[in-house]
Each structure stands twice: as C-alpha cells, then as structure tokens.
Amino acid sequence: MEELRKLSNSSELNKIYRRNGKVGVVTSGGAFNYVMDAVQRNDLNVDVFKVTLTHPFPDELLLEFIKDLDSVAVVEEVDPIMEKEVLSILGRNGIQMAVHGKLDQTLPMIYEYTPNIVMEMLETVLNQKIPKNQPSNSDLSIPERPPTLCPGCPHRSVYYTVKDAVNSMGLNDVIYPTDIGCYTLGITSPYDAADYLLSMGSSIGTSCGFSKATKQNVVCFIGDSTFFHAGIPPLINAVHNKDRFVLVILDNRTTAMTGGQPNPGLPVDGMGWEAPEVSIDAIVEATGVKYLRKINPMNIKKSKETFIEALEFDGVAVVISQHPCMLTKGRRSSKAELEVKQEKCDECAVCLEKLACTAIYKDDEGKVRIDTKLCNGCNVCVQVCPERAIGVKK
Ligand code: SF4
C-alpha cells in the first residue's frame, strides 16, 4: 500500500487543473464532468483536482493542490469517502481549511448528481450566482418510453404466470422482494411484482424476515448470477430457520443486465475459456430445500401449476425458471411469423395489458397486431390468448 501511495502521488491519472482561484474542487469519476462543465461554461475561478487513482489517496498531491486555496469542496458520487480522506490529511498536517461536501450538507447525501446539483453547490461555496441548465422549450411531442422487458423475455412469462397463480388462489397480500438484474423490471405495470430492492442477494434474506414477521405469502425473485454472488448464505439461513416463502431463481444463463457476461452456472469463464459448470439445483438441494422444481417459463400451464404448488408448500419452496435470455439466445430461427386473427380477436386485451409484450400493439383502427420485426416467437401470447386468436401467419 505504501508503494501504491507513492504511485498515486506521481501518477498522471491524478491531475490538477489550475485556474488560480481561491476555491478548489476535489472530484472523481462522472462527477468530474459536471464540475468541469460548470467551471468552463461559466468561466469560474475554481481549481480542480481530478483523482482517478483514489486508493491509496494521493495525499502529497492534495497538499500541493490546496497550498494557495482558502477552501475546498469534494464532489464524489455515493458515500463521502474522498471527503473523509481530505479531512484526515488536513487534520494530520494541522491545516485549518473549510471542506465542503456531503458531510457539511453542501451536497446532498442522496441522489446521483446532476450538473445543476453541482452548480448549486458551487454557488454556495463561491457565493455567486451561476445560471442553471434549463429544460428545452421544444414543443416536439415525444412519447413516454418506460423501461421494459424485451419481447419474448422469459422473465415476462414468469411474472405473468406468478400473478395468474396468485390471483387464481385468491391471495391478495403477497410480498414480492426482488433483486438486481433485468428482472427488477418486474416493478413495472402490469406485473407489479417487485415491492422493494435493497442490495445484491437481499431478496432472500429479507424474505426470511417477512416470513417470520408476517403471515403474508412471500414470493421473491433472484437471477442466476445474483444467486451465485450473494443468494446462497441467505438460502441456508432460510432452510435452517424453517422459513416459509417461494424463491424463484430466474436462470437465464447469463448476466443479462450488464451485457451478457458468463456466471459460474455456465461452462465458460469470463475469458471465454472452458470452465466447470456449477449447478444451481445441486446447491439448492444441498441446503436441504424440500420443494425444488424446474420450469420452462415459456410453458404457461405447467409453470402456473408449479407456482400454485409452491405457494401451498409449508416451507422454503424453490422454483428454478430456466430459459436463456432472448438477447444471448439470438433471434428466432423459424421463418414462421405470428399474427392476430382478427375474426377471432375480441379485443379483450389480455395480450396487451396482462402479458404486455412490447411486440403487440393496437393499430390506428384499434386492431390488435403483432409487430413481426420485434416478435421473438416465444409463443407465450399464443398460450395466454383466451380466444385462441394468435397463430402462425398463413
Ligand atoms: S388476448 Fe387474444 S383476443 Fe385478447 S386482445 Fe389479444 S389477441 Fe385479441
């Protein structure tokens, strides 16, 4: 660490930008861009210290940076880590200087920064008005584009089926803990299957708590990568403490949200080399779970039957939903295209409003259609349509 500290003090990655002001900003990462935008656009007399190698903190460079300054502000995302480093270095060197940031509440402890948040902070520190960014006055009508699961995504089928199972059992007070991954989008309507999200692996640990503290049914969701990363210890706790909830492991054979990296459940490592495949089933069985089922989420009838059984089970019930992510699986290979047979469709909107696949839409005449360019051919809409109105285009 001592060797690295020397490197940090001499590294070209840690840069000082002088404008010969009396106020300096220590910053890092994305926040640096907001600081530089504010300083350059408004021609502010503010020196900037961009710290890229942040640990060990470049203490000597900091002392060099502040030597002609009256005060310093620290602009960093999330927790005030560098701010505490700066305070500690000043303290160790007996230097009296105001340090602004999250700890003195010049910057908010919550939210990610925006240019305007950083400019408001600079306004306070410099005691001068700085014009903020204003929303554009454009009168372009831009449609809302809420984040959504891909057409043919296996998570959509799971959410649709879990909700269908819950409704058919007349359960109306189910708690849905969720975790970190694409499947967090279960929070969106019409699924509404993500009541909260805390941190990696927390869906299972918090389910243990709810199972003990309430009489409500709990159905929690975790992806395969997150399960390997942080889901195993809480599952052991759940079994050992005789908790009662349904755990759905959404095994889509990838780490989809961050771009499709492999996880230990795949026979390939991060370098693309062959690697031993770790079995989720074997891990779950080894914890002593007494109810373990595997489903293909694209089979709606069987999945629903399994979820009903799991909800009735008195203990920890684990359902592994296994189907590859549509992005890694690749687009459909079959040439068969689906369409809505207009003579059969009664516009009940189950496909549009309950399944809510983004490849299904209403045309200008109000007719329900399938956008064949978006459709991935998962056939789930074919199974959920009560009128059997969706089929292969002739
Ligand atoms: S679910 Fe079937 S009947 Fe209902 S709107 Fe969709 S295509 Fe038409």
Ligand code: SF4
């Ligand atoms: S088959 Fe149906 S549910 Fe699947 S992607 Fe196509 S339109 Fe969506």
